Amino acid sequence: MIIYVQNKAFPHKTFVASAKPSDKVARVRAQLLHILYELGKDDHLFRLRYKGQMLRDAFTLQDYEIADNAILTMMPVGKSQEMLMEICSVSSSQFSFDIHGQPANVKNALEAEIQTFDLREKMVVNFKALLNVHLLFVFLSMMTVHWYSVFWLFVCWLLGVWFVPTYSRIGGFVGNTSHLKIQFCIGVLVVSVACLAATLYFCISGWIFVASGDCSHWVESGHCTHKKIYTASFFTLHALILILTIVMGAFMLKNFGVDVGDFIERFLVQERNIEQVMAMARNGKVKEKRAAAYDLAAMAASSEDNKFRIVAEGGLDVLTTMALSRDEVIQEHAVEALAELLTIPSIQDTFVESGGVRTLSAVLHSPVPRVMQEAAYALYTIVADSEENKHAVVEDHGLDDLVHAAHEGTILCQRTVASIFLELIFNAEIRAQIASRNTPTQALVQLCKTNDPDTLRFSLQSLEVLAIESADLICAQENLMELLLDLPFRTMDEKLLLLAGKILLYYAENRETCEQLLSHTQARDTLDLFGKTRDAILQKVTVKIIFCCLEYPDLKAKAKHAGMKDVLQYIRDHAADKETWDMAEQSLQLYSSPDDLSGLPTLSTLEKLSKMESKQGKLSGSQSSLGSNTRKDAI
Known part of the structure; x- marks a missing residue:
């Protein structure tokens, strides 16, 4: 690609x-x-x-x-660039830098690759010149005793000219047959060996004849002719040319097996000396700590073995201290290294027990976006993998720190924070704690303003679960109603629309907020868009929202004035299932009759959620989605 x-x-x-x-x-x-x-x-x-x-x-x-x-x-x-040179000057012995800034071993590997590719370019040019020599021998073979050898020599030459690749160090391989370069080298070796066998036979038999009989005195007489002497000499020279071709083919086969990066890659991902790096991290000066923090982040990302080795050397305490450094470079790479280490559950437990979560929460206030993002991801790994460790995240001022990141973070940071809130809300005790405060809910409402679909999904799911815990808390969020009503004009993702519809249902079930909902200018258009989806659950939710508005006599007139009847008629005429049709039909009857519509299924919020879809399955789905997407997106 x-x-x-x-x-x-x-x-x-x-x-x-x-x-x-x-x-x-x-x-x-x-x-x-x-x-x-x-x-x-x-x-x-x-x-x-x-x-x-x-x-x-x-x-x-x-x-x-x-x-x-x-x-x-x-x-x-x-x-x-000055800061880069400081970092480069103090790296470990296995990763030393020269005065030009690039690692010495990487630079040496780069020069070795360039020499290899320069040699490749010369070999291809020389091999093409050798093919011209073979063409000369094709014509000369017609004057030998074994003139019929011209046929296979010509075919071999023709195939060689047709399949020989073209290469330059800057442009690489070009041509229609460049992808067959390895097969070409193998073919050269096989064909050359076969031709060499025939040539050696002709060569040896020719010289045996010359050395005996009539040609023993090198005088043309009898069966001894100049043509037979020429034949023996020709196949001798041709054998030498074929041997040279075999040697060049073998060298090209080995050379063509080297790709760009084969020498360099192992030095870019090599393991450093952890003991030396940890010593610099503990006792080094600022520039040494910068190099150590960078090396620790690279090592932690390389393998799980490195993660455990870093922890065994006391790396958690060192990195926790470095994460609070006033130097932005040290802080950035230290938090990055911690985020990598915390992907291992056993390391998470050790980190939480040592009080490291408070450090990560404090780092959420960093003015550096990448530092804040890495800290948020590290916290997510903790809350996603361990139910017990979730409480450590919300202790002290953890929720306030998450609220700050929700308001000030980048798009990726906000996505991670939204996923953290969703994971925390799964815990009943933490959910009650969040519901008892208004600022976390306001932060989730703030996250709903984003256009990032993942952040929207996590935030709406969190608000939906919070609504089950405390419907009054959701109804108190006036800005949320406007965001939910505006959502169909920002996205056509039916899953997001369904989440918005379920939350709007809580507003409809409250007398005061129901009036606000009907008074909103976008209410009718939004419900109309909900009803025009082919999602049966969303259509039922839309009907239920309208029905809740009709339950109050003074609001019934407003619902009629807002044109809700048209929405119900459309849903009835385009119902996704029979139950939806029944609900829409009975709601329409309420417009023409003042009687209470007792036959309409009036599901409570919890019954509605249970009937419309399995809550547990939904939450598990969100977790699995988060597990597969958040790690790559959050770094």
């Missing part, structure tokens, strides 16, 4: 890299290093970002759900 890479340092250039989904990010970075080498900028230190996520070298493109034609951004490692 093709990947495009942008960089503000090169405003007029968009780099292009080719990769497979199973390739590591380090492979793409290696290709970019080759491009930068051609521009004379191979000392440029960078990391890759996709949809706000910093990509780790040890992860694959498939891990980040990077598809064909994706656009990545090349980001410098730090806040300024």
Whole structure:
């Protein structure tokens, strides 16, 4: 697949890299290093970002759900070039930097690859020249005693000319047969060996004849002719040419097996000396701690073994301290490393017991968006994997810190915070605690203003569960009603519309908010859009909302004035199932009769939720969706 890479340092250039989904990010970075080498900028230190996520070298493109034609951004490692040079000057012994800023072993690997590709270009050119020599031997073979050899020599030459690849170090392989380069080398070896066998037979038999009989004195007489002497000499030279062809074919086969990044990749994802890195993290100066924090984040992302090794060296305490550093670079990479470590449940328990959650909550107030985002994701891993650890997140001022991140965070941070609230609300005790306060609910309402569908889904699901806990709390959110009524004009996702409809039902069941609902200018249009969906549950919810408005005599006139009858008629005429038709038909009867419509199924909120869909299945679905999407999106 093709990947495009942008960089503000090169405003007029968009780099292009080719990769497979199973390739590591380090492979793409290696290709970019080759491009930068051609521009004379191979000392440029960078990391890759996709949809706000910093990509780790040890992860694959498939891990980040990077598809064909994706656009990545090349980001410098730090806040300024001076800061980069400080980091580069103090890395570990296995990852030392030279004065140009690029790691010495990475730079050496880059130069080794460039030499390999330069050699490849020369070998391809020389092999094409060798094919011209073979063509000469094709014509010369017609003058030998074994003139019929011209047929297979010509066929072999023709196939070689047809399938020989074209290569340049900058442009790579080109041509219709370039994808068969390995098969071509194997074919060259097989055909050359076969031809060599025939040539050696002709060569040996020819010289045996020359060395005996009439040609023993090298004088033409009898059966000894110049043609037979020429034949023996020809096949001797041809055998040498074929041996040279076999040698070149073997070297090309080995060389063609090297791809861009084969040498560089292992140095980009190599393991550092953890003891040395931890020593720098504990006792080093600011620039040394920057390098240590970066190394710890890279090591933690590389493997689970590294995670446990870091923890065994006391890394949790060190990283917790570094996460509170006033240096933004140290803080950013320390929180990034913590987020990686906390993906292991056993490490989470140790971290929570040591009081590290308070540190992460405090970091949510960081002015650096990436630091806030990484802290939010680290908290999500804690609440998603352990029911016991959820209480640690809401202790002290944890809810207030989440509210702050909901208001001030980036889109990705808000998505993560919304998912944290949803996970917390699953816990009955925490749900009661959240329902007893207004600020968390207001934060969820704030998150409903986003256009990000995942954030909207998590927020609406949280509000729906909160409504079951305390309907009055939801009805007190006046801004929420307006956001819910406006939702069909922002998205046509029926799942989101269903969540909005269920929450609006709580407003309809309250006498005061029901009047506000009918007075809203968008109420009729919104319910009309709800009714025009083919979702049977959403149609039932829409009918129930209107019916609740008709239950109050003074509001019945407002409902008629708002044109709710048209909505009911449409739902009746386009009902998704019989129950929906019955509910719409009986609601329409209320317009022409003042009697109470006792026959209409008046489901309570809890009964309605239970009947319309399995709540537990829905919540489990949201959790599984979150587990598969949030990690890649949140980093």
